[in-house]
Amino acid sequence: MNPRAVSLAARCAVLWLALLCSACASLSEQQRGRAAGIAAAARSDVVDCAQADACAIPSPLYGLGDRALAESAPQAPRHYAVILDEGRDALLARLNLIRSARQRIDLQTYIFDKDDSARLVLDELLAAARRGVRVRVLIDQLSAIADLEILAALSGAHTNFAIRIYNPSFGKAKLNYLDYAGSVLCCFRRFNQRMHTKLLLVDDRIGISGGRNYQDDYYDWDAEYNFRDRDVLVAGPEAAAMARNFQAFWNARRSVPAERLNDVGRTLLRDGVPAMPVPQYLRPERVQAASADAADVDVIRARFVAPAFAVGEVQYVADLPQKHRREPGDGAAPAAPELEALIGGAQSEVLLQTPYLVMSKQAQALFREMRQRQPPPQVVVSTNSLAATDNPIVYSMSFKYKRRYLREFGFQIHEYKPFPEDAPVDYAALMPEGPPLAAGTDGAGGGSGRLRGPSGSIGPSGGSQSGETTRRLQRTESRPSFFSSGAATEPLPLKRAGVRMGLHAKSMVIDGRTAVIGTHNFDPRSETYNTEAAVVIRDEAFAQALADSIRRDMSPRNAWVIAPRVKPVVFSGLDYSLGKVSEALPVFDIWPWRYATSYEFRPSPECPLPVSPKDPAFHRCYVAVGDFPEVNVGAKWLYTRVLTAFGAGLVPIL
Structure with a gap:
């Protein structure tokens, strides 16, 4: 037999098996509704705090958002921006902001693991929900929490907590080999269309975006390999643009509530809503130290407030889910052309950092x-x-x-x-x-x-x-x-x-005056397949600080x-x-x-x-x-x- 015919037959067989297995594992719409009902019924509505501020901790970092909004005028915005170069600082800033939230936390990411740093963040999010903060978590399916028990527990944890999975292949949270093979063979383009956008937004006033996901190697906590990464924290009116972008993804058809996925739903139908597994920290002393530092006002002031730059114009340039087509709404992918326009407009120097x-x-x-x-x-x-x-x-x-x-x-x-x-x-x-x-x-x-x-x-x-x-x-x-x-x-x-x-950092400095920090790798995949985001800050002092950071890496x-x-x-x-x-x-x-x-x-x-x-x-x-x-x-x-x-x-x- 012709080898090419054999290869084609093998691919067809894999595809047929994948689709067959997927069909067998799929829940009916009625079953999905029952699973969603089980999760909804199990959600606690008990709020641990009766205060108007949801018992948020005092935070000088959160206070940067209040200051920026108070100092802003419609035609003269004021922002405070902090470069988060060190992994430990990037984790501490997230923990402190989650604890200081009073109304809402929106988290969007590509990878969310269940190791020490990820579980610490997850438990903080749940604690925020229990004290009265509305928490929404959106994770790309390709690298979502690979634990059906945890996903099922989260789906029924609290009325203030919601989790959705973006672009799930075959309607599942966790894929096996046949699922991957079938996705590549039957729907290659859709399978490659990933939500690479990363954002933590607190009370629509202060946000973090950049290269880091939720996994130990993004916070210098891994024993084998760690990413030299970078985020930017921005406090001020441009957080409203971050909120609008997150809302567009949250409402997108590809964002599916975890309880309505086939494998999570089947877990709920079979076992009900399980309790969250007890965390098994690899290095609990390190977790405790990070937790203590995140509550230390002096540490927070020294690491984030003191080095913050007061800047004026800030722009959140981010793709919309329409980049992946067949999504309602206007607009599609502004990130790539706007970043290319910045590069093309350079007069003297482009300082580019990409992994x-x-x-x-x-x-x-x-x-x-x-x-x-x-x-x-x-x-x-x-x-x-x-x-x-x-x-x-x-x-x-x-x-x-x-x-x-x-x-x-x-x-x-x-x-x-x-x-x-x-x-x-x-x-x-x-x-x-x-x-x-x-x-x-x-x-x-x-x-x-x-x-x-x-x-x-x-x-x-x-x-x-x-x-x-x-x-x-x-x-x-x-x-x-x-x-x-x-x-x-x-x-x-x-x-x-x-x-x-x-x-792993993705950053640019144009002519020593314009700084860019975000998720965009400046590569074909970021331009074509992934949704991306970047924070653009036109401020010479901030741009010089970013340039110094990049030149240090060189x-x-x-x-x-x-x-x-x-x-x-x-x-x-x-x-x-x-x-x-x-x-x-x-x-x-x-x-x-x-x-x-x-x-x-x-x-x-x-x-x-x-x-x-x-x-x-x-x-x-x-x-x-x-x-x-x-x-x-x-x-x-x-x-x-x-x-x-x-x-x-x-x-x-x-």
Whole structure:
């Protein structure tokens, strides 16, 4: 039989089985109504507080919202904005705002786990509902709480608490392999249309948006891998725009109450509303410390109120659910064109930070046009290395087109190291002891030692202080593959042991005056499939603070520089031409000598400070460290090269 026919028959069989299983597992409309009735009947209406402010804690952070609104005029808005660089601060701000809420909390996210940080936030939300605050939680189905017992418990927890799941495949909260395979085969586009918007909004006056989801590795609490991420907290009148956007998603047809999903509903029909499982914290002492700090007025004032910027114009640029079509209402996807307009309007510099440096055709055309200007704006990019990324498949696309980025677009690229020495993180809190290096290795490939941070150490991989191993997490925000119901990929093994970090922040600074922090990865997936959001702040002082934060991530202690190799003595033109042809091939990308590679700064009396790759002294001050520094390559080199061979076809969905 023809192999192509066999492949088609196999796909059809998988699809038929998935659809058959889905049909068997689906509830009737009457059954869904009964399940919803069971959840509604179980919801407590007891409110623990009789005060008008719902017994909210006094909070100087919440007070920023009151100040901003009081100081605002219709034609002269006033906002207060805080950059949340450190994971611990991002968690504390959320906990404090939840406790200080008086009327309503709206939470929208892509990933919501059930580990220490996520469960702590979830319990705080439930406590807020019980004291009289209306709480609404909206989670994308692909990475929603993967526990039917918890979802069933939440659906019937309290009249003030509601949870919905966005775009559930086959009407389920938790998918198995056949569900994934069937979703890819029967409804590929819809399956890829995800709600990547992230927002925590309190009383329509103060909101947090940015890259962080609800999982330990976004708050520096994971023992293996943590994201270097960034959020922005905004207090003031633009919170009303955040509220309108959230409401549009809450009302969208794809936002389904958890109790009306097939698997959650079946759980309710079978067992009724269960009690919330008792939390089993991996490190309860850390949870207790975070909880105490979130209630400490002095801590909150020092970490958030003192560093807050008083700014005027703030804009919440966010996609609407209509981006996914067939949704009622006007408007669709303002985020991508508005962000592209900001980039296109740059006069001197675009400072761009993205975890996934993959450009759509439209973005490539934009940067080519910018390159033709006289003089062209400088484009400086902070992104992940292969050693740091949570998604090697996406990195392979960036690797494939580095020549284009450097030569045709004029980018200056800095790739984040997996063990940054000066990251905005409490190194000592990650682990009290530094990790031993892998046998026979050190930073240069030999010896042994420990990886030290400036204020402590990055700890051993795979365990907590007491030696427990942590479970595997979905570390990538990309869709699961056809072959797996888990994340499509995971970080590659390194030469050294340790708690590594990967860049996840999505930010821009335009001409040193306009700052952008949000969820948009500036890649084809964010433009086409995901709904995204960004906070745009036009304030020079705030933009400078954001630029300083990004440039810190690009410093030699934290990143490698990507630059052209030294030209070979002979056949340099032939080498370049063959590499360019190989890059353009849609199937094979086999030319082994690449146009560019990674460089490490080596300070010396002749090179006291870093220099640009265009500086004549560059190759005296920097040493080439290979295409994939720190990665325990082995067979992975071939793996990565095979992935790049199919890059052109994969770009839109990565």
